[in-house]
Amino acid sequence: MKVMTTFNIKIEIRRLQLDELAASDLRIVEEAKAMTAHSYAPYSHFCVGAALLLSDGSVYGGSNQENAAFPVGTCAERSAFFYASAQKPDVAPVAIAIAAQTEGHFTDVPVSPCGMCRQALLEAETRFGTPIRVLLYGEEGVYVVASIRDLLPLTFDGSELGS
Numbered sequence: 001m002k003v004m005t006t007f008n009i010k011i012e013i014r015r016l017q018l019d020e021l022a023a024s025d026l027r028i029v030e031e032a033k034a035m036t037a038h039s040y041a042p043y044s045h046f047c048v049g050a051a052l053l054l055s056d057g058s059v060y061g062g063s064n065q066e067n068a069a070f071p072v073g074t075c076a077e078r079s080a081f082f083y084a085s086a087q088k089p090d091v092a093p094v095a096i097a098i099a100a101q102t103e104g105h106f107t108d109v110p111v112s113p114c115g116m117c118r119q120a121l122l123e124a125e126t127r128f129g130t131p132i133r134v135l136l137y138g139e140e141g142v143y144v145v146a147s148i149r150d151l152l153p154l155t156f157d158g159s160e161l162g163s
């Protein structure tokens with residue numbers, strides 16, 4: 001006899017105000033907001049900034065970089081992550097903050113990373129064995145998620161490939 005099994009996946013998203021954040025989290029949220037000014041987004045006019053906090057306390061910012069050949073462009077999150085990884089390949093990322101502006105205003109509701117960026121960041125979580133906290137800035141508050149894995153259930157992390 002077949003018995004159907006249902007798996008429920010639950011994630012926790014906490015919404016905080018800026019003055020409720022720890023100092024290091026506030027620092028990267030402010031950096032992500034500042035990085036929106038460095039976005040190159042002549043096609044979408046959607047300016048995204050990201051900032052990564054590493055375990056040694058250093059912070060690396062990035063912004064979305066578009067191209068006339070659309071798929072060539074990259075998101076702010078991967079821009080920050082690859083920049084950090086290129087400078088400090090052996091230092092674990094511990095948190096990433098993301099903010100976005102459109103028509104000169106930060107979004108009310110936070111923007112969350114696309115699937116490709118989640119997959120890219122998952123690699124670092126898997127490699128270092130430590131979670132990357134995700135801080136999504138919106139004018140209505142900062143959404144905080146404990147790890148990238150929370151945002152990407154049923155992950156493909158390469159463990160299926162063997163070595």
Ligand code: THU
Pocket residue numbers: 041044046047048063064065066073074075076077111112113114
């Ligand atoms: N974008 C990001 O940089 N991060 C996100 O989380 C969502 C989307 C960029 C890609 C593109 O340059 C523009 O926003 C519109 O999709």
